[in-house]
Amino acid sequence: MNSASRRAVFVDRDGTVNEEIDYLCEPDQVRLIPGAAEAISRLRKSGWLVVVITNQSAIARGFLSEDTLSAIHQRLGILLAELGTRVDGIYYCPHHPTEGMAPYRLDCECRKPKPGMILRAARDLNIDIVKSIVIGDRLLDMETASRVGARRILVKTGYGAGESVNLNAQAAPEYIADDLLDASNWILAADGEN
Numbered sequence: 001m002n003s004a005s006r007r008a009v010f011v012d013r014d015g016t017v018n019e020e021i022d023y024l025c026e027p028d029q030v031r032l033i034p035g036a037a038e039a040i041s042r043l044r045k046s047g048w049l050v051v052v053i054t055n056q057s058a059i060a061r062g063f064l065s066e067d068t069l070s071a072i073h074q075r076l077g078i079l080l081a082e083l084g085t086r087v088d089g090i091y092y093c094p095h096h097p098t099e100g101m102a103p104y105r106l107d108c109e110c111r112k113p114k115p116g117m118i119l120r121a122a123r124d125l126n127i128d129i130v131k132s133i134v135i136g137d138r139l140l141d142m143e144t145a146s147r148v149g150a151r152r153i154l155v156k157t158g159y160g161a162g163e164s165v166n167l168n169a170q171a172a173p174e175y176i177a178d179d180l181l182d183a184s185n186w187i188l189a190a191d192g193e194n
């Protein structure tokens with residue numbers, strides 16, 4: 001496979017990889033969702049890049065510094081490493097269009113549902129977006145994928161069970177998974193059919 005055709009699974013962070021809590025602001029609050037590390041491991045072993053894309057407006061709102069966010073992501077990396085895996089990148093948006101102060105109070109291009117994080121990761125890692133899949137617990141994640149023609153899977157962890165899905169919507173998920181592990185099984189089963 002040449003480097004320009006790499007496929008990625010873009011995973012939302014909170015409610016998809018780690019348990020959703022309102023404004024996760026401390027490294028020791030990070031808890032992996034059961035099966036998430038196994039899902040990431042299996043996808044990577046099958047040649048998928050796994051890239052986290054996460055809105056972190058807690059930074060704009062002043063609840064969280066970028067240093068603490070970095071410590072949170074280090075903690076996430078340690079928990080994944082303990083289970084034998086890692087992600088290929090973490091992209092976050094620290095902005096909010098109307099809350100907080102400069103430089104974070106910004107109508108940016110990266111806050112989901114805008115696709116800036118996907119576009120940046122695609123440039124950095126030579127990802128073919130149309131062959132890639134976004135997995136998240138919010139319709140917002142599905143909308144983000146739809147804007148750049150990526151495939152999409154909604155997980156029922158986090159806020160996912162409470163989202164009212166319109167399967168006729170343009171940004172409807174292709175599959176609704178119980179969790180990230182179920183999503184990865186679905187992806188790898190579909191790979192096996194091709």
Ligand SMILES: [Mg+2]
Pocket residue numbers: 012013014015016136137138158
């Ligand atoms: Mg989420």
